[in-house]
Amino acid sequence: MSKKKLDCSIFVDNININQFPHFTVTNDKEGYKNMLDTLKAMGYNPKETLFGLEFCGCYSDDLEQFFTKKKLSYTMLPTNVLKNYPRGTRDKNDKLDSAKLADYICRYDGTEAYKLRKLPPENLQKLKKLKSWRKYLVLQRTDWLNRLQECNSKEEEHICERYIKSLTKDIEKVEQEQLDIISEDEAIYTTYCHLRTIPGIGHVNAVNVIVITQNFIAFGTARQLARYIGVAPSSHTSGTSVHWRSRPSWHCDLQAKADLTRAARNAVVNDPEMRIFYERKMGGKVNKQNKDRDKERKALNAVMFKQVQRMFAIGKQARDWKPLNTLAPAMPVQLS
Numbered sequence: 275m276s277k278k279k280l281d282c283s284i285f286v287d288n289i290n291i292n293q294f295p296h297f298t299v300t301n302d303k304e305g306y307k308n309m310l311d312t313l314k315a316m317g318y319n320p321k322e323t324l325f326g327l328e329f330c331g332c333y334s335d336d337l338e339q340f341f342t343k344k345k346l347s348y349t350m351l352p353t354n355v356l357k358n359y360p361r362g363t364r365d366k367n368d369k370l371d372s373a374k375l376a377d378y379i380c381r382y383d384g385t386e387a388y389k390l391r392k393l394p395p396e397n398l399q400k401l402k403k404l405k406s407w408r409k410y411l412v413l414q415r416t417d418w419l420n421r422l423q424e425c426n427s428k429e430e431e432h433i434c435e436r437y438i439k440s441l442t443k444d445i446e447k448v449e450q451e452q453l454d455i456i457s458e459d460e461a462i463y464t465t466y467c468h469l470r471t472i473p474g475i476g477h478v479n480a481v482n483v484i485v486i487t488q489n490f491i492a493f494g495t496a497r498q499l500a501r502y503i504g505v506a507p508s509s510h511t512s513g514t515s516v517h518w519r520s521r522p523s524w525h526c527d528l529q530a531k532a533d534l535t536r537a538a539r540n541a542v543v544n545d546p547e548m549r550i551f552y553e554r555k556m557g558g559k560v561n562k563q564n565k566d567r568d569k570e571r572k573a574l575n576a577v578m579f580k581q582v583q584r585m586f587a588i589g590k591q592a593r594d595w596k597p598l599n600t601l602a603p604a605m606p607v608q609l610s
Contacts, residue, residue, distance in 0.1 A: 398485060474540040537581055
């Protein structure tokens with residue numbers, strides 16, 4: 275998907291995977307149209323064809339939008355399917371990779387091995403792009419902030435401060451664009467306002483969860499969302515000898531996990547209910563003398579999971595968060 279040309283293979287039963295019909299098209303709108311014309315010329319109806327793509331991030335956006343506009347069925351497979359697929363030779367080339375994709379989606383059709391892909395609404399697509407753009411700007415600003423600590427002259431400091439100020443304005447502009455998009459969609463706006471009533475959940479985490487869950491449609495349970503973010507533990511056992519302790523997987527959205535970590539720390543400080551929960555996980559009140567780093571990490575992970583459960587419940591039930599302790603009212607939020 276990240277090349278100038280796309281390799282296309284068609285599954286044919288009872289023949290070797292290396293002999294599947296194959297052709298190439300350019301990776302642009304004209305090439306996508308040529309792909310459909312070639313399929314028609316070979317006697318295949320694109321409306322009755324299932325297309326398989328490899329996950330390649332933003333590189334597949336144009337083709338996904340083309341399939342969606344033409345109302346064609348397609349699915350996306352992770353890269354380990356191609357890497358570990360047992361059929362075919364051990365050779366590695368684009369033609370064979372496309373043949374493996376075709377073979378996989380046909381042999382596992384109707385099973386839980388994959389699901390049909392569907393693009394989220396346009397507003398969520400815009401939010402996702404702005405989220406990535408904001409992340410890039412924040413990283414750039416952090417680099418300049420670090421550079422500011424190493425400046426040896428006033429001139430260098432002025433240069434760094436100028437870039438930091440400019441990037442800060444750009445970040446604020448991106449956040450305002452996100453708020454404008456959220457305000458245009460009543461369902462997203464309602465969910466956003468409900469999420470912001472949860473202690474510790476600010477603009478960044480609210481947008482993250484809305485984009486990741488496609489406004490709480492893409493995940494069925496809070497644990498599924500927690501596993502995606504890397505908060506819920508996964509087991510690792512085999513037979514009588516392999517019994518690893520359950521731990522969160524590193525194959526997750528690490529940026530969303532980092533943002534949620536900040537939300538959890540904020541909640542421990544500002545939410546009495548969460549502070550009690552955190553201290554119970556730590557085995558009592560915490561200070562610098564009795565702080566155990568490993569225990570702190572596990573307790574903070576439990577707080578993060580609790581935050582995910584809160585967000586999922588609030589998002590699904592479409593209501594404001596209400597504390598168990600009525601003396602600590604929920605924080606109102608308004609879009610600025």
